[in-house]
Amino acid sequence: MSILNEIYTLYNGINIPKLGFGTWQISNTAAYEAVSVALKTGYRHIDTARAYGNEENVGRAVRDSKLKREEVFVTSKLPAEIKGFKEAHASFEKTIRNLGFDYLDLFLIHAPWPWNDKGRDCTEGNIASWKAMEELYREGKIRAIGVSNFSITDINSIIENCEIIPMVNQIALYIGHIQNALTDYCRRQNILVEAYSPLATGGALKREAIREVAKKYNVSPAQVCIRYLLQKELLPLPKSTHANRIAENADVGFIIREDDIEILDSIRQDFRHF
Ligand code: A2P
Numbered sequence: 671m672s673i674l675n676e677i678y679t680l681y682n683g684i685n686i687p688k689l690g691f692g693t694w695q696i697s698n699t700a701a702y703e704a705v706s707v708a709l710k711t712g713y714r715h716i717d718t719a720r721a722y723g724n725e726e727n728v729g730r731a732v733r734d735s736k737l738k739r740e741e742v743f744v745t746s747k748l749p750a751e752i753k754g755f756k757e758a759h760a761s762f763e764k765t766i767r768n769l770g771f772d773y774l775d776l777f778l779i780h781a782p783w784p785w786n787d788k789g790r791d792c793t794e795g796n797i798a799s800w801k802a803m804e805e806l807y808r809e810g811k812i813r814a815i816g817v818s819n820f821s822i823t824d825i826n827s828i829i830e831n832c833e834i835i836p837m838v839n840q841i842a843l844y845i846g847h848i849q850n851a852l853t854d855y856c857r858r859q860n861i862l863v864e865a866y867s868p869l870a871t872g873g874a875l876k877r878e879a880i881r882e883v884a885k886k887y888n889v890s891p892a893q894v895c896i897r898y899l900l901q902k903e904l905l906p907l908p909k910s911t912h913a914n915r916i917a918e919n920a921d922v923g924f925i926i927r928e929d930d931i932e933i934l935d936s937i938r939q940d941f942r943h944f
Pocket of ligand 1: 692866867868869870871872875890892893907908909910911912915916918919
């Protein structure tokens with residue numbers, strides 16, 4: 671069975687396809703074609719964010735496909751700079767209008783702090799935003815809610831002050847940057863971990879040790895990066911604007927042997943800062 675037909679189940683019972691299509695750094699203009707190709711290839715899970723500036727064409731591509739709305743799982747995110755109860759409600763309304771949908775599958779707080787002030791303590795703002803998201807979830811406007819770029823401490827403050835535990839934490843994860851403490855913690859809380867930049871935005875593909883493993887299985891380095899994350903029960907969100915790569919990234923039916931997983935585990939490199 672193709673990975674495109676496989677699912678994880680969130681702790682609230684919602685099914686989410688195991689492989690998602692990432693759209694970070696895809697312009698609004700390019701997003702229509704890229705998402706249309708991904709859907710034709712068989713992807714049924716698309717990840718966007720208001721901050722990517724492409725929600726309109728992501729939504730249009732989903733609406734123009736022959737698929738029923740409920741056949742495609744769509745995620746969007748509350749911008750990192752927007753914190754607060756009313757603000758989160760208003761931003762969700764904007765997102766849903768941009769997408770042209772009447773509900774969203776998954777809505778995430780994009781980051782615990784604004785991007786230009788990383789590390790700032792926004793606990794109160796995150797709690798207020800989360801309460802708005804809980805309300806939208808209870809009203810049925812969102813099928814699942816979660817966070818992104820949240821640390822253990824950030825998640826704990828939501829758990830201690832709110833009613834619903836996040837269903838997802840989406841973080842940067844790739845071979846060499848696996849964040850074991852955070853992923854183990856999420857697993858203990860039944861929070862599914864999604865991996866953005868699973869190819870280290872392309873940086874991992876040049877790494878010799880990954881290329882060596884790829885050769886053994888007669889696959890590409892990108893396929894090794896994606897398969898590795900799936901074998902760790904993480905949810906990769908690879909991004910590409912090329913049809914051949916979009917297909918290649920979903921063609922990951924092989925199994926990486928445990929000794930090769932150990933080789934990949936031993937790589938310690940933040941490629942993005944290489
Ligand atoms: P492009 O969009 O031109 O295909 P990540 O998913 O980690 O953010 O990585 C995305 C980067 O990796 C993009 O630059 C993308 O380029 C490139 N990429 C995606 N899939 C592949 C692939 N199968 N082979 C080579 N490069 C790829």
